[in-house]
Amino acid sequence: MSAISEKELSDYRNEAAAWFAENTIADPGFMLPLTFMEVGTDQQFEFLREWQNKVYEAGYLGAAWPKAYGGGGLDQKFQTIATEEMAKANGPIMLNAIGLNWAGPLILDMGTEEERNRYIKGILSAEDIWCQGFSEPENGSDLGNAQTKAVRDGDDWVLNGSKIWTTQGNYAKYMILLARTNPDAPNKYAGLSFFLSPMHVDGVETVPIRKLTGEYGFTQTFFTDARIPGDCLMGEEGEGWRVAMRTLEYERGVRGGQPGGYVMRASDPFEIVELARKATRGGKPALEDPVIKDQLIQLMIEARALQLNSKRGHIQPLVQDKPASLALSSKLMATEFMRRLNEFAITLQGQRGAYYVGEPDAYDKGLWQRAYLNSFSATIGGGTSQIQRNIIGEHVLGLPKS
Amino acid sequence: MTKRATIGFSEEQAQLLDVATTFCRDKSPIEKVRSLLEDERGYDEAIWSEMAELGWLAIAVPEEFGGIGLGMAEVVPVVEQMGRTMMAGPFVSTTLAAQAILLAGTDGQKQKHLADLCAGTKATLALSEPHGDWDLGHVECAAERTGDTLKLSGRKTFVENAETADLLLVSVSLDGAPALVVVERSALPEGALRREVVIDETRRSYQVTFDGVEVSTDGLLDPALTSAALTHVDLCASLLLSAEMCGAAASCIDYTVDYLQTRKQFGKKIGSYQALKHPIVDAHVGYEQARSHLYCAAFNFTQQGEGEVATRIAKAQAGDALSFAADRAIQFHGGFGFTHDCDAQLYRRRSLWCENQHGDAAYQRAKLADLLLQ
Ligand SMILES: Cc1cc2nc3c(=O)[nH]c(=O)nc-3n(C[C@H](O)[C@H](O)[C@H](O)COP(=O)(O)OP(=O)(O)OC[C@H]3O[C@@H](n4cnc5c(N)ncnc54)[C@H](O)[C@@H]3O)c2cc1C
Ligand SMILES: Cc1cc2nc3c(=O)[nH]c(=O)nc-3n(C[C@H](O)[C@H](O)[C@H](O)COP(=O)(O)OP(=O)(O)OC[C@H]3O[C@@H](n4cnc5c(N)ncnc54)[C@H](O)[C@@H]3O)c2cc1C
Numbered sequence A: 001m002s003a004i005s006e007k008e009l010s011d012y013r014n015e016a017a018a019w020f021a022e023n024t025i026a027d028p029g030f031m032l033p034l035t036f037m038e039v040g041t042d043q044q045f046e047f048l049r050e051w052q053n054k055v056y057e058a059g060y061l062g063a064a065w066p067k068a069y070g071g072g073g074l075d076q077k078f079q080t081i082a083t084e085e086m087a088k089a090n091g092p093i094m095l096n097a098i099g100l101n102w103a104g105p106l107i108l109d110m111g112t113e114e115e116r117n118r119y120i121k122g123i124l125s126a127e128d129i130w131c132q133g134f135s136e137p138e139n140g141s142d143l144g145n146a147q148t149k150a151v152r153d154g155d156d157w158v159l160n161g162s163k164i165w166t167t168q169g170n171y172a173k174y175m176i177l178l179a180r181t182n183p184d185a186p187n188k189y190a191g192l193s194f195f196l197s198p199m200h201v202d203g204v205e206t207v208p209i210r211k212l213t214g215e216y217g218f219t220q221t222f223f224t225d226a227r228i229p230g231d232c233l234m235g236e237e238g239e240g241w242r243v244a245m246r247t248l249e250y251e252r253g254v255r256g257g258q259p260g261g262y263v264m265r266a267s268d269p270f271e272i273v274e275l276a277r278k279a280t281r282g283g284k285p286a287l288e289d290p291v292i293k294d295q296l297i298q299l300m301i302e303a304r305a306l307q308l309n310s311k312r313g314h315i316q317p318l319v320q321d322k323p324a325s326l327a328l329s330s331k332l333m334a335t336e337f338m339r340r341l342n343e344f345a346i347t348l349q350g351q352r353g354a355y356y357v358g359e360p361d362a363y364d365k366g367l368w369q370r371a372y373l374n375s376f377s378a379t380i381g382g383g384t385s386q387i388q389r390n391i392i393g394e395h396v397l398g399l400p401k402s
Numbered sequence B: 001m002t003k004r005a006t007i008g009f010s011e012e013q014a015q016l017l018d019v020a021t022t023f024c025r026d027k028s029p030i031e032k033v034r035s036l037l038e039d040e041r042g043y044d045e046a047i048w049s050e051m052a053e054l055g056w057l058a059i060a061v062p063e064e065f066g067g068i069g070l071g072m073a074e075v076v077p078v079v080e081q082m083g084r085t086m087m088a089g090p091f092v093s094t095t096l097a098a099q100a101i102l103l104a105g106t107d108g109q110k111q112k113h114l115a116d117l118c119a120g121t122k123a124t125l126a127l128s129e130p131h132g133d134w135d136l137g138h139v140e141c142a143a144e145r146t147g148d149t150l151k152l153s154g155r156k157t158f159v160e161n162a163e164t165a166d167l168l169l170v171s172v173s174l175d176g177a178p179a180l181v182v183v184e185r186s187a188l189p190e191g192a193l194r195r196e197v198v199i200d201e202t203r204r205s206y207q208v209t210f211d212g213v214e215v216s217t218d219g220l221l222d223p224a225l226t227s228a229a230l231t232h233v234d235l236c237a238s239l240l241l242s243a244e245m246c247g248a249a250a251s252c253i254d255y256t257v258d259y260l261q262t263r264k265q266f267g268k269k270i271g272s273y274q275a276l277k278h279p280i281v282d283a284h285v286g287y288e289q290a291r292s293h294l295y296c297a298a299f300n301f302t303q304q305g306e307g308e309v310a311t312r313i314a315k316a317q318a319g320d321a322l323s324f325a326a327d328r329a330i331q332f333h334g335g336f337g338f339t340h341d342c343d344a345q346l347y348r349r350r351s352l353w354c355e356n357q358h359g360d361a362a363y364q365r366a367k368l369a370d371l372l373l374q
Helices: A006-023 A042-057 A076-088 A097-110 A113-125 A240-251 A269-278 A290-312 A325-348 A350-354 A363-380 A385-396 B011-027 B030-035 B045-054 B072-085 B091-104 B107-119 B223-262 B274-300 B306-332 B344-355 B361-372
Strands: A130-133 A149-153 A156-167 A174-180 A192-198 A204-210 A216-229 B123-126 B142-146 B149-153 B155-160 B167-174 B177-184 B193-195 B205-209 B214-216
Touching: A006 A076, A042 A113, A097 A113, A097 A130, A097 A174, A097 A240, A130 A156, A149 A174, A156 A174, A156 A204, A174 A240, A192 A216, A192 A240, A269 A290, A269 A325, A269 A363, A290 A325, A290 B274, A290 B306, A290 B361, A325 A350, A325 A363, A325 A385, A325 B274, A385 B274, B011 B045, B011 B072, B030 B344, B072 B091, B072 B223, B072 B274, B091 B107, B091 B123, B091 B167, B091 B177, B091 B223, B123 B155, B149 B167, B149 B177, B177 B214, B177 B223, B223 B274, B223 B306, B223 B344, B274 B306, B306 B344, B306 B361
Parallel strands: A130 A174, B123 B167, B142 B167
Antiparallel strands: A149 A156, A156 A216, A174 A192, A204 A216, B142 B149, B149 B214, B155 B205, B167 B177, B193 B205
C-alpha cells in the first residue's frame, strides 16, 4: 500500500470539517440522548437513524471497512479524522451502537463471507438495528451462567427463555444472542453457542422497561418456542463463550477495527463552569467559592486525562509496559468520571439541585439531573465498574482471580 | 487552556527512555538505593560520572554552550526512570541551575558555567527559605552591593546536595527586588551548612546560612530576566518532580502487586480479595492519568500559557497518584508494611518530599483556577 501523504490527510480533514459544519443539526427541538443506551422515543430514534445514514452516505462512517461489504476501503487514519471532526462539530451520537461496535467488527473478524455480505451494509446505514442478548434476569455479571435455551429442531433452532436490559431491543432487527445449547456440558462455558438471531419472528416479544429517569430505553425480551433458521449460529456449536469473549473485546475497546462515530457524548466541564457562574453561594457566583473552584479544576484535569490517555495509547514506547492497560481502563475512567461530573453539577446548584426536568425554575432545564441519573447506564451496562476493576486487576496487573 | 489537549513523543525521547530504563535498573536497583541511605553523600560518584559521560546533563543545553540542544521534554523520560528506581543525586538540581543560567545569565556566565555543568560540575538551588512560601518571588535573604562586591545575609532551606555541589544558585533580595546570584560552594565559610533531617532519606538537604558571605557582582544574573528565570525554574522543577513521581508511582504499584500475587492469607492470595484488588486498580488508573499528563506537559512545555497549565496539572496529578499508591502500599503489606525494611515507606516518604517541593496539588490547582476560571 502506498504511503498516505500529510496533504491527503489534511485535505480529507478539511472536507470532513466542512461537511459536518454544514450538516450537523445542533438542536432538533427535542432532547437528544447522551448515549446510545438512552434512546427512549420514536422521535429520537428516527432522527438518529437518519443522521447515521447521512453520515454513512457521506463516507464518514465505516470509512476504513472493506469496500466489498459497504465500507469506504480507506486507511483507519481517515476514519479517525472523520470521527474527530464529528466530535468537534458536536454531532449527535451514532444510533446503531451494538451493530457498529460489537456485531459489525465481530462479523468482519470471525464471520463467514455470506454473513459479511448479509449484515455489514445494513449495520452501517442503520437500516438494520442490532441489539445484544447477553444479560438475563438471573445472570448479568455472571454472563457465563446464561440459561436461555436453544434446541436444534431439524434445520432450525428453537429458543426459550428471557434476556433483559436489552438496549434498543424494541427497534432491533437482529440480536447477538448467547444461548445454552448443551445443559450437560462439562462446565458452564462449554454449553453455550452464539447466534446472529432475527428479532422479528414468532415467539419473540420485547417489553419496554422504564428507567430511573422515568423514560424508556431498554427492554426485556421473551423467547417462547421462537424458531430461527440453522444458519443463525455463528461459529461452531458450543463455541459461544469464545465468540462472546471476542465480542467483549470489541465492546471494551481492546480490539481495533471500529467503524467510527461515537455512541456516548462526554459532558464538558467547561459547561459546568458556565453553570458555576449562574448558580450562587452566599449571594455571589458559586464560581468564586474556592472549594468549588478546586473541585472544578479537578474535574477538568480528569476530563483532559481521558483525552490524553487515548492519544498516548497510540504512542508505542509509552504503553509498552502494559499494552492493554489504557484500553481496558478507559471505560472505567470515562463512565465513573461522567457520573461524578454530573453529580457535581447538581450539588453546585444548591437547593435548586432538587429540581427535575419539567420544572421551569430548574437550571439548564434540569438536564444535569437527568444526565446524572442516566450516567449509571454506563457504569453498569457493558460490565459494571466493579467487574471492570476485576478485569483490569487480573488482565493488566496480573492479580489472581477474585 | 485549549479544549483539546495534545501529546506527542519525539524519537529522542524514545531513545532516552529506553537507555535510561536499562541504566537506572542496572546501576541503581533498590538494594543500591538502600545502601546509600546511611551514606553521607547520598549518591554514587561513579554513577554520576557515567551519567555525565552519557551526556544527560547536557540534554537541554544548546550546542553552542556544550550541550546537546534538546529540551526539557527529553529530560523527562530520564528523570522518570530515575524516579522509578528511586535514584538520588544532583541530576535535577544541576539541570535546573543550567536552565536558570541559560535563561538569565550574562554571556560571560553562560560561557563560564554551562559547558562545565554539561560535563558533570554539580550545582544546586538555594531558593527556599524558612518562611516556607512556595512563591519563589518571596525572598527575604538579602544582598547588599558595595562596589563590585555583594554581601549576603539570611538563611536558605532545602538546598539539596549543598555539601557536594560546586555551584549554588541563590535568590536574594537586592535593591528591593529578587535577584539571582551564582555562588561558588568554596565561597561559603566553615559552618555555613547544616544538614536537615528530611522525610525522604534518599535525599541530602541542607540549610545554608549566608550571613557574611561576600561574592563578586560577576555572579549576578541579568536582573531584567530574574523574574522570568524564577518562573522558568519553578516550572522546570515541577515538570521534573512530576516525572520523578510518575516513575515512582509505577514501581510502587509493581512492588505492591508482586506482594499481592505472592502473600497468602485464609488460604488465598491476598490479591484475589477485592478490598485490595480494587484500590490497587484505582492507583494504577490514577498513575496512567498522571503519566498522560506528564507527557502532555513535556510536549507542550515550551508553548506559551499551555506549558504552564499542563505542567501544573502534571504536578498535581502525579502528586496525588504517588501519594495514594504509596499510602495503600504500606497498608497492603500488613505488618511488614509498617517496617523500615519494606520499600513501601521509601515511596511514601519520597512522595511527601516531592509533593511538598514547588507546591502541592492543592496549590497547583489554585494556580490553575487563576489561569483557567477567569
Ligand atoms: C442502560 C443499560 C443497558 C444495558 N444494555 C444491555 C444490552 O444491550 N444487552 C445486554 O445483554 N445487557 C445489557 N445491560 C445489562 C448489563 O450488562 C448488566 O446490567 C450488567 O452486566 C450487570 O449485571 P446485573 O444487572 O445482573 O447486576 P449484577 O451482576 O447482579 O450485579 C449487582 C451488583 O453486584 C456487583 N457484582 C456482581 N458480581 C460481582 C463480582 N464478581 N465482583 C464484584 N462486584 C460484583 C455489581 O458490580 C453490581 O454492583 C444493560 C444494562 C444497563 C444498565
Ligand atoms: C505496630 C504493630 C504492632 C503489632 N503488635 C502485635 C502484637 O503485639 N502481637 C501480635 O500477635 N501481633 C501484633 N501485630 C501484628 C498484627 O496483628 C498483624 O500485622 C495484622 O493482623 C495483619 O497481619 P499481617 O501483617 O500478616 O498482614 P496480612 O494478613 O498478610 O495482610 C496483608 C494485607 O492483606 C489484607 N488482607 C488479609 N486478609 C484479607 C482478607 N481476608 N480480606 C481483605 N484483606 C485482607 C490486610 O488488610 C493487609 O492489607 C502488630 C502489628 C503492627 C503493625
